[in-house]
Amino acid sequence: MADRENPTVQKLLRSFIQFRKTGWHDKKINGYNPSEYKVLAVIYEGANKKETEMKVSEISQILEVTPPTVTQIINNLDKGGLVERMIDPQDRRAVRIKLTPKGKELTENARKAFFEKYLGLVDYLGEEDSEKLAELLNKVHRYFYELKR
Amino acid sequence: MADRENPTVQKLLRSFIQFRKTGWHDKKINGYNPSEYKVLAVIYEGANKKETEMKVSEISQILEVTPPTVTQIINNLDKGGLVERMIDPQDRRAVRIKLTPKGKELTENARKAFFEKYLGLVDYLGEEDSEKLAELLNKVHRYFYELKR
């Protein structure tokens, strides 16, 4: 099994492991976790482009996590006064999530910092290599996705 | 802030998020978790190339996790009879971890399946792009590492 020594496999593997450890997800800013910011960002963007507030189920689909996960995160954001729940009058089972002014401000600041960091990364890698990286990562995802079925 | 709409940033971000969700780490095979297999693999490789068994502290350094994390994983591997602890006669504070025959067999099988999967990936991406990907991921890691200081 000399293949096991294949240097490309070794390199790739090491880079994956290191990348997974890369802290491109910061812990706890202003008392909120990365997963909470992700939900805030989805709520913010959804409201911006759809004019109507996001439902729990929609957030859950976008983030690819289960609805209970979203509910729990929202419980906490709600407790912190960043977010408000309102029943959808069209479908009274659904709950629309709305940012409070406080939540909106926090989200906007976080988004700004976040995008600046990533603009910096694109700058560091170069436009062309950044595109290439995105493409390759998508390809890796497709490979593993197809394996699983 | 039109920068926020930078399409390269958006693509890169989406590819990162998807990649992080990619199940290139399978859950539970033969009753053991990915993190347990990682420890097994390190023990296996360490013993192969150093002729002497791995210490907890060495495993911890290689996997970049704290010693308590390693201890706990080894507790479980020990309970399953995959691994044995033996005090190092040279330094009686240290513990050398040795695979039992059962542990060795399991590890060898897992390694085989694992490397086949990654050989398949390199094949899918192509040798050149695989190298490029590893290089770019390392660069991303450097960027975030330098930001943090």
Added chain:
DNA sequence: ACCTAATAATTAGGTAGCCTAATTATATTC
């Protein structure tokens, strides 16, 4: 119109994979 089935959200409880702080045993240094 009525009952069944489907859907939205929630609560409760659990798991993986980490961590820090404190403790114990042994080594090293001055």
Added chain:
DNA sequence: GAATATAATTAGGCTACCTAATTATTAGGT
């Protein structure tokens, strides 16, 4: 030989998820 450093462990905690069960509401079939 005493103080300090190091190796491993135990105990307990945290994040980011999950599944199963429950409640409320809506939609579909007859």
